[in-house]
Amino acid sequence: MRRVTIYSIADALGISASTVSRAFSRPDLVKASVREEVLAKAQELGYSPNRAARGLATGRTGVLGLLVPDITNPFFPPMVRAVQRASAHHDAEVLLIDSERSETMEEDLLRRIRPQVDGLVIVSPRLPTSRLRAMLTGIPSVVVNRAVRGLPSVVCDNTRALQQAAEHLHGLGHRRLALVRGPRRSWAAEQRAKAIREWTRPREVDLVELGPFEAQFEAGRTAAGDLVDSGATAAFAFDDLMAAGMIAGLNDRGEQVPADRSIVGCDDVLLARTMTPGLTTVSAPFVDLGRHAVDMLHLLITGAKPSTVTLHGELEVRGTVGAVRRQ
Amino acid sequence: MRRVTIYSIADALGISASTVSRAFSRPDLVKASVREEVLAKAQELGYSPNRAARGLATGRTGVLGLLVPDITNPFFPPMVRAVQRASAHHDAEVLLIDSERSETMEEDLLRRIRPQVDGLVIVSPRLPTSRLRAMLTGIPSVVVNRAVRGLPSVVCDNTRALQQAAEHLHGLGHRRLALVRGPRRSWAAEQRAKAIREWTRPREVDLVELGPFEAQFEAGRTAAGDLVDSGATAAFAFDDLMAAGMIAGLNDRGEQVPADRSIVGCDDVLLARTMTPGLTTVSAPFVDLGRHAVDMLHLLITGAKPSTVTLHGELEVRGTVGAVRRQ
DNA sequence: GTGAAAGCGCTAACAC
DNA sequence: GTGTTAGCGCTTTCAC
Numbered sequence: 001m002r003r004v005t006i007y008s009i010a011d012a013l014g015i016s017a018s019t020v021s022r023a024f025s026r027p028d029l030v031k032a033s034v035r036e037e038v039l040a041k042a043q044e045l046g047y048s049p050n051r052a053a054r055g056l057a058t059g060r061t062g063v064l065g066l067l068v069p070d071i072t073n074p075f076f077p078p079m080v081r082a083v084q085r086a087s088a089h090h091d092a093e094v095l096l097i098d099s100e101r102s103e104t105m106e107e108d109l110l111r112r113i114r115p116q117v118d119g120l121v122i123v124s125p126r127l128p129t130s131r132l133r134a135m136l137t138g139i140p141s142v143v144v145n146r147a148v149r150g151l152p153s154v155v156c157d158n159t160r161a162l163q164q165a166a167e168h169l170h171g172l173g174h175r176r177l178a179l180v181r182g183p184r185r186s187w188a189a190e191q192r193a194k195a196i197r198e199w200t201r202p203r204e205v206d207l208v209e210l211g212p213f214e215a216q217f218e219a220g221r222t223a224a225g226d227l228v229d230s231g232a233t234a235a236f237a238f239d240d241l242m243a244a245g246m247i248a249g250l251n252d253r254g255e256q257v258p259a260d261r262s263i264v265g266c267d268d269v270l271l272a273r274t275m276t277p278g279l280t281t282v283s284a285p286f287v288d289l290g291r292h293a294v295d296m297l298h299l300l301i302t303g304a305k306p307s308t309v310t311l312h313g314e315l316e317v318r319g320t321v322g323a324v325r326r327q
Numbered sequence: 328m329r330r331v332t333i334y335s336i337a338d339a340l341g342i343s344a345s346t347v348s349r350a351f352s353r354p355d356l357v358k359a360s361v362r363e364e365v366l367a368k369a370q371e372l373g374y375s376p377n378r379a380a381r382g383l384a385t386g387r388t389g390v391l392g393l394l395v396p397d398i399t400n401p402f403f404p405p406m407v408r409a410v411q412r413a414s415a416h417h418d419a420e421v422l423l424i425d426s427e428r429s430e431t432m433e434e435d436l437l438r439r440i441r442p443q444v445d446g447l448v449i450v451s452p453r454l455p456t457s458r459l460r461a462m463l464t465g466i467p468s469v470v471v472n473r474a475v476r477g478l479p480s481v482v483c484d485n486t487r488a489l490q491q492a493a494e495h496l497h498g499l500g501h502r503r504l505a506l507v508r509g510p511r512r513s514w515a516a517e518q519r520a521k522a523i524r525e526w527t528r529p530r531e532v533d534l535v536e537l538g539p540f541e542a543q544f545e546a547g548r549t550a551a552g553d554l555v556d557s558g559a560t561a562a563f564a565f566d567d568l569m570a571a572g573m574i575a576g577l578n579d580r581g582e583q584v585p586a587d588r589s590i591v592g593c594d595d596v597l598l599a600r601t602m603t604p605g606l607t608t609v610s611a612p613f614v615d616l617g618r619h620a621v622d623m624l625h626l627l628i629t630g631a632k633p634s635t636v637t638l639h640g641e642l643e644v645r646g647t648v649g650a651v652r653r654q
Numbered sequence: 655g656t657g658a659a660a661g662c663g664c665t666a667a668c669a670c
Numbered sequence: 671g672t673g674t675t676a677g678c679g680c681t682t683t684c685a686c
Contacts, residue, residue: 003663005664007663015672016673016674018665018672018674019671019672019673021663021664021665021666022665022672026666029671030672031672048442049442049663049664050383050662051443052382052383052443052664053662055664056377056379056662056664056665057663057664057665057666057677058665063422063443071407071408072405072408074597080423093439093440096411096422096423097411098411100412111375112420114375115375115376115377115378116378248601251603270598274544274575274598274602275601275602332678332680333680342656342657344680345657345658345659345680345681348680349655349682351680352680353681353682358655358656361655377678377680378680379678379680380662380679381681383661383662383664384680385680386662
């Protein structure tokens with residue numbers, strides 16, 4: 001049994017292959033009655049178009065590449081889902097790449113999939129701008145959570161929410177805050193740090209900066225020691241994972257959150273809700289992040305020039321912040 | 328600037344395209360010196376093979392499909408990573424599909440990607456066997472964590488580890504255990520339930536069965552009520568996510584774990600380590616699961632007939648089990 | 655060990 | 671509206 005192609009259908013119907021092809025890719029160019037015959041026969045024969053062939057002819061693969069630095073970080077699965085869902089709307093599939101936080105893997109993998117996809121959604125907080133730009137020239141790409149001149153991006157600005165959190169802590173009596181910084185050279189880390197610094201500057205509040213640290217649970221645990229030493233009564237963790245690690249580290253040292261110290265995370269990943277008490281954090285708009293990225297990518301692929309989109313996180317007050325402890 | 332193909336290289340070197348092609352796909356058929364020239368020139372020109380063209384010619388896409396039911400469940404990211412890593416060894420890319428726990432999406436998405444991949448790694452705990460088998464005929468497929476007659480699979484048997492856990496609880500004085508069941512019709516859920524029942528039967532221990540429940544945090548929270556009502560002093564949750572939910576639910580009701588009740592999870596996902604106290608659980612061999620699945624798939628694709636692989640979970644005793652509370 | 659040529663299944667001018 | 675034709679970039683006989 002040989003496989004069914006547009007020719008099988010064309011022969012069966014006594015029409016040309018082009019018409020069959022058009023019935024699928026440009027249905028408006030085919031007479032309705034013919035189109036329906038084609039579709040019916042296709043159904044009957046179990047035909048489904050060969051993407052590779054279409055790809056060869058059109059130069060399009062119908063596949064989008066999604067690069068994430070660490071799929072095991074709970075930030076990414078919801079985003080992956082959103083990207084996939086949005087891609088389905090454009091009839092595209094998603095090739096996933098997890099670079100395992102390695103820059104060399106990132107470049108290798110990117111090089112490998114580049115020719116196989118129509119475009120790329122890239123989450124690469126740390127690859128130097130020049131190398132990032134080099135990897136991305138010549139292929140439609142949208143960068144997530146990082147602003148790179150000349151590249152369309154969709155970013156989440158947490159400034160307002162973080163400053164609200166700071167305000168909240170201030171209202172609870174905290175006057176010495178810690179900023180537990182995320183990865184060195186991470187765009188988001190810098191962004192978040194800036195928000196806190198900016199809020200602190202005009203106020204009668206001490207700010208101590210700790211880190212940089214990796215965006216990992218264990219790094220948070222380590223940071224807990226620095227936090228205790230710093231004398232800050234409340235801390236902004238770079239993200240929820242670090243916040244969770246910091247809380248565990250404080251527990252190791254006999255401290256309770258929020259009784260002894262307050263902790264604020266960022267991103268509102270699953271973990272933040274499943275902790276007890278729930279983590280006070282800033283929610284990331286995963287779904288919109290993914291959706292905008294894909295929509296923008298689609299625009300790029302079809303020749304348009306999308307402009308950068310900025311979304312906003314929102315403060316979620318839960319159980320890990322409380323009134324300052326009486327010293 | 329036109330794209331570089333085997334012809335660009337062939338022209339530049341004054342040789343034929345066939346030779347260039349062979350230098351990549353059948354290097355043994357090309358004289359070493361020529362091969363090296365080709366590779367060097369390819370490097371210089373930034374050539375990378377067009378998969379679509381290769382796919383058209385060979386019928387292979389170089390892409391593997393990976394279907395997971397819920398990428399936001401922390402069980403899957405490490406497995407996705409393992410699958411991707413293993414695929415790289417076979418020079419294949421991974422097309423990810425998250426069915427969002429919907430059977431209809433699962434079938435739709437599968438139908439869509441089937442023609443675009445060389446084979447499938449499927450994690451589908453609940454799709455009825457007949458429909459699963461129907462979706463998978465005609466395409467090399469490996470099923471993960473589910474035994475389906477006639478389909479090669481790689482499964483994780485947690486019987487021994489769960490029974491060790493039961494033994495451990497027994498040693499701590501627990502005589503009334505709860506089995507908090509996972510999703511109805513889930514192969515793993517049935518498997519785990521069987522292990523506990525089998526251990527209980529010959530012993531002077533009461534077993535109460537709760538559920539079935541969805542494998543979700545919130546379902547665990549709900550289950551906590553049933554658990555309290557059941558009077559069991561210790562419980563086996565279907566998985567870690569449920570276990571975390573149950574602990575949160577118990578806290579809501581003023582109970583502490585393990586002081587008031589002991590909880591055992593399953594899978595040892597990130598969450599299990601980040602909780603305080605750490606969750607006693609049974610570790611899943613994520614990396615091996617992914618690796619074996621891909622290796623088996625590769626065998627299938629190349630015409631061999633792999634046999635089912637059984638891996639084993641191991642008990643990880645952490646902080647959520649303790650001596651039975653004095654009533 | 656290497657080249658010439660056909661063809662994988664589809665699309666896209668171009669003609670009719 | 672539909673058919674004809676010429677590729678897309680690669681692999682793979684088949685000669686040499």
